[in-house]
Amino acid sequence: MSITxxxxxxxxxxxxxxxxxxxxxxxxxxxxxxxxFHCDAKATINALEAGVMAMAKNDGCCSNEExxxxxxxxxxxxxxxxxxxxxxxxxxxxxxLTKCTCTANPxxxxxxxxxxxxxxxxxxxxxxxxxxxxxxxxxxxGGMKPEDFELYTTxxxxxxxxxxxxxxxEILDKLGVKPEECVMxxxxxxEDMIAEQLGMKVFLLTGCLINRENKNIxxxxxxxxxxxxxxxxxxxx
Numbered sequence: 001m002s003i004t005x006x007x008x009x010x011x012x013x014x015x016x017x018x019x020x021x022x023x024x025x026x027x028x029x030x031x032x033x034x035x036x037f038h039c040d041a042k043a044t045i046n047a048l049e050a051g052v053m054a055m056a057k058n059d060g061c062c063s064n065e066e067x068x069x070x071x072x073x074x075x076x077x078x079x080x081x082x083x084x085x086x087x088x089x090x091x092x093x094x095x096x097l098t099k100c101t102c103t104a105n106p107x108x109x110x111x112x113x114x115x116x117x118x119x120x121x122x123x124x125x126x127x128x129x130x131x132x133x134x135x136x137x138x139x140x141x142g143g144m145k146p147e148d149f150e151l152y153t154t155x156x157x158x159x160x161x162x163x164x165x166x167x168x169x170e171i172l173d174k175l176g177v178k179p180e181e182c183v184m185x186x187x188x189x190x191e192d193m194i195a196e197q198l199g200m201k202v203f204l205l206t207g208c209l210i211n212r213e214n215k216n217i218x219x220x221x222x223x224x225x226x227x228x229x230x231x232x233x234x235x236x237x
Contacts, residue, residue, distance in 0.1 A: 009186030012208035037086030
């Protein structure tokens, strides 16, 4: 079956970053924002982390957004009323300063432009823990824009997370495509390469490799952007 659709992870794939460095800066800036809104920074961060854990286990009962705010509000109680606007403000302001921990890959935007010119559908399959504004910001930090993707997953439009295969099934259903028509490209062995179990072709970008389970990456086509370009040329021609 011909390839019609290419899915890309974002963090560590299209946008280079060290996840730990990014998260350290993320929480530092979040604490600053919560102080600005007279919220308890530690309690807010604990509630946010609990919300993320709940989203990671979402079984499709509701959107990730709905589940996140439910958990966030339950943990903060009456303080949630002032801390929620603070968190929303954070993504418009302090969050933007975390850009300093990321590096754009010019090759990423070039590959996407090449695929679109060839009539291939492109999807940003980033783990949907973040609201739309945060995901669109990271796209732009990487030299891309929302219009580059037919679909990009955020906590507003998703009800599962990686590595749950239902996350990928949800994308397939929205696009009306079969897994055999798709390629998944990412840097996380556990979260991205699992798409192969559905019948997708996969490619592991190794510049910012995440391999928590120390799997043998020779099981997958892998390499940098040059090798990715070669791989795409082979399977699309």
